[in-house]
Amino acid sequence: MKRKSIRMMALTLGFGLLLSACSGTQTGGSAGEAPAADGKDGKATITWLNILHTPAPPTDTILNKIEEATNTNIEFSWIPDASKEERLNTSLASDSLADIVTLTILDNSSVRNALKAGMFWEVGPYLDEFPNLAAISPEMRTSASIDGKLYGVPMQKQVARNGVVIRKDWLDKLGLEVPKTTDELMQVAKAFTEQDPDGNGVKDTTGFVDRSDLVYGAFKTLSSYFGTPSVWSVSEDGKVTPEFESEGYIKTMDYMKQLYEGGYINQDFAVTAKTDQQQNFSQGKAGIYVGALFDSKNLLNDAKGIQDNMELVLVNDITSTGNESDRAIWSTTNGVGGLLAFPRSEVKDEEELKRVLKFVNDLMSEEVYALMTYGIEGVHYTADEQKAATITDTSLWEQEVQPFAGSRPKEPGYEIHDANPLKAEADRLIQENTEYAVLNPMFSLESPTFSSQGSELQKIITDATYKYILGKITLDDFKAAVSSWRKAGGDQIIAEYEAAYKAVNG
Template sequence: MKRKFAPLFAAGVLVVSQLLLAACSNDSKKVDGKTENASYDPNSHLEVSWTAMLHTPSPPTDTVLKKIEEKTNATITFNWVPDASKEERITSALAAGELSDIVSLTMLTNSSVRNSLKSGMFWDVGEYLDDYDNLKLISDDVRTAASIDGKLYGVPFQKDLARSGLVIRKDWLDNLGLEVPTTLDELFEVARAFTEDDPDGNGKKDTVGFGDRNDLRYSSFKTISSYFGSPNGWKVEEDGSFTPEFVTKEYKDAMDFSRKMYEKGYLAKDFAVTAKTDQQQQFAQGKTGIYTGIVDIKNLKVLAEGIQDDMELEPVNKIKGPDGEYHIWSENSGVGGLLAFPKSEVKTEAELKRILKFVNDLINKDVYMLMTGGIEGTHYELESNGSIKILDNALWQKEVQPFSSSRPSEVTHSLVDADPKKQLANELIKENNEFAVLDPTVPLDSPTANERGTELQKITTDATIKYIMGEIDKKQFDAEVEKWRKAGGDQMAKEYAEAYKKSQN
C-alpha cells in the first residue's frame, strides 16, 4: 500500500493538500513489509491510513501519535479533513472513490454518504464485532441506530445520547447581577443584557449575547427549537405517519424567538457565514457571551488563555420550554458516525480483521487516555481522586486535542476532570439522557432520503435561516415547505412511515 501524505499547514492557516484523500494503489496491504496472503497474525505490524475530522485550527504534532502507534502496533497516516469543509470533501472523495483504509463518516443523514454505504462500497462489519473484547460491548441499540437495512457498514462512534447545551459567561452574569437562566424568557433576557448592558464593563457596546455559526443543526437554533419542544427531525403521529419538524408550532415558535434575537442584535449578525472555529474564537476573545455546545467548555477556556484569563464559564443543560418540561435533541441516538472501511482499500477479510483489531485497541484504556489526556507527566497528571489535571493547556491543545474527536468510544471509560466546570459539563451531558428527544428516522431507511435527502434538507434549512434573518416572511417560508413537499418531502415521509410500520411487526 502506498503511503499517503497528510495535509500541509502554514502560518496557522489550514492548507489542504490535493493529496488529502489520495487513493491507495491497488497493491495488497503490506504487513511487516510482506504482501498479505489469505491470512496473517492479527498482532502483526499494520500500516493504515485514516481520513479523520479535524475540529481544531491545526493538526496535532506527532508526539502523541508515536505513542498511539506503539500501543496499537501500527503506522498511522492521518488525512485530516477540517470539520468546516467535511461535507464537500467527503462527498467528493466518495464520488471519486478516493479513500483511505479507514474513513470517518460523521454525516450519516447525508444522502451521498448513505448511498455510498448502501452501494456495497464499504464492509458490513456486523458479524465481526463480537470477536473483539471492546467492540463486542457496543450495545444492540447503538448497532441498530447505526445500521441501514439491518447492515452495519462500519464501527459506530459511541457517544453520549445528547451532548447539547449552553456555555454562558458566568462572570458577565455576576457583573450584571443576573442568575443563570432556567427558562426561555430568562435566556432571552441574558442575551439582551449581554448585548446592551456592557457585561465586560469596558464602556463600549462591543458584545453580543449569542455567538453562532453557519450550521443550523449545531448552531443555537437546533438547541433552542428543542427547548421549545420541537421534534428532532421528525415526529411519529399516533397513526404511524411522519411529520417533519419544520411544520410544527414548536419549530415555528423557535424561529420567531431566534428572529427576534437577530433583529435586536442579540444573535450574531454574521452567524450565517461564521465557521465553528471562528465562533469559538469570538467567544474566547470576549465578543460573545453564550455558546452552543456544552461539550466544548474546556476548549473555550483554553482558547481564552492569555486573552481573558479571568473568564468564568457556566455549563447549562436545562432550559424549561413553554410546557414547563425539559427537552434536548439527541444526535443520531448516541451514534456519532461510523469508522468505515472501503473495499477498494481493505481488500480481504483478513485485512479487515486486522484493522478491526486496530480500532478495538484504540478503545483500550491506555490508548483512550493518550487520545484524551495525552502523555501522563507531560500533558496531564492524575489527582488523588482519580481526576485528570491538564498540566499545560496550550500544549494539550496542540498535541492532544485533535485526536479526541477520533476516539471510537466516549462512553466506555468514565473519567473525572480536574476542572470542576468541565466535570460538571460531563455530568450534565449524562443527565441529558433523561429528557433526550430522539430522531425516529435514525434506524429507518427511505430511498428518497438516500437519493435526495441532503438536497431536500437544504430547502428548509435555507428557508429557516432566511426567516431568522428577516429575508422572508412566514408565507414565503410555507411556500418553501410546499416546494420541499413536492420535490420529494411527502414521498420521504411516506417511506419513513412504511419503514417504521415494518420495524414494528
C-alpha cells in the same frame, strides 16, 4: 520496509501502489490479507485503512504501546481526511481494502451500496461476545445500521454536545440567577443588552451572539427546549413529519424573532461567521453563546488579556415549561461517528472476524483510550489522583498522540479526563445530555430523493426561516414555503422514509 515509510507513502503515492507497498512489511500479514494467525512473536498482524485528521502521520511511540496493550502488530494505511471520499470510492470499486476500514461518510452512496451489497461482515450477532462491544447501546446499534443490519462497530461520539454558555460575572453583577427556562433566558438576554453588564457606561453589549447556522448555532438547540424533534419525527403508525412542521419549530422562530426585534441578539447574526461569533463573545460584546459546550474552554482562553474578569457558567437543563420531564436536547448524528468495518475479502471467516473484533474491543479499554487521547503518562501528560490529565509537552503530543484521536472507537464515558475545570464540566454535561437526547429516527434510513435533492430543498426552509425571524415574511408565507418544499420533492422524501421505516420496523 519500516512503518514510518508506509505511512508517508499513504500520503504521497496512489492508493493501489500504497497497498502493494505494504506487502511483507510485518511478519504474518499485509493490507491484502486477513489477520494472520499468531506468529513467532505471539501476535496477530492487523491492517487498518484509516483516516488521518492531522497534517502528518504519527511516529511509532504510541503505536508500540497500543500493540503491546492489544497483543497485535498493527499496519496503518493512512488516508488524508481531505481526500477520504475519493480514496474510499476508489478502494471500494477495486476491492483494495484492509482488515479494518474506517468509514466516516455513511451517507456516501458508494459506501452505502458496498455495505448493502455484503462486502463487509454483519457484526450485530457477534458484539455481545465481547464486553466492551456488548456495552454499545441498542439505540447506537440501530442508528449505525443500514437496512436494519450492522455492518461494523459504531464509532461512538458524544450523543448530544450542545447547551448554553453564559457570562457568570455578568449575571452576578446584575444580580441575576442562572436561567432554567426560555423565559428566564430571554430576561437575561434583555438585561445583558440594556443594563450595562460590563460597567463601561456605554450600551454596547447584546445578550446573545449567534451565527448564520440554523443547525450548530443557537436555533436548533433552542428548538430542543420547545419540543422540536431532531430533523424528523415518526408516529406510532409510521407517519413521518419534518421538524419544521412542528409546533416547537414555530415557537423557536417566534423566540428568535423576539430576540431580534428587541435587539437582544447581534443584528447581523444571519450573516455572521462562526469565528466572528466566537471573537465577539471573547471580546465582551455579548454574554450568551449557544453551541457545543466544549467551545467554552476556547472562548475563555481567547478572552485572556481582553476580558480577564470573564467567568462562565454552562447550562444544559433549560426547558420552555419549567418541567424536568420536558427536558430535551437534539443529537447531531445520534452519536455515530462512523463504522469500523471488516471486508469479507480480507477477513475470511468467523474465526478471523472474532480476532479483529477482539482487537477493537481491546481498543475500547481505559488504558488504550488514555494512550490515544493523552499519550504516555510522564512523557506527554501528568494526571492527579482523580485522573485529571494535563498535557505537559504540547508539541510532542501533537506529533505522537493527536493523529490517533480520530481513530478511537469510543470517546465518552472514561474515567480519565481533562484537568481544565471548564472542559471537565463541559464533558460532564455532555455526557449527562445523553439521557435527554432526542435522536433522528431517520438517521440510518435511506431516501434516494433526499440524497439527491435534500440539500437544495433545505434551502427553501432555511431561507424562509431566516426571513420569518427577520420580520420579512409572515407565518402564512412560511407555511407556503413548506408547501413549496413538499411539492418540489418533500412529499417524495417523506414517502420514501416511511417505506424505509416500515421495511425495517414492520
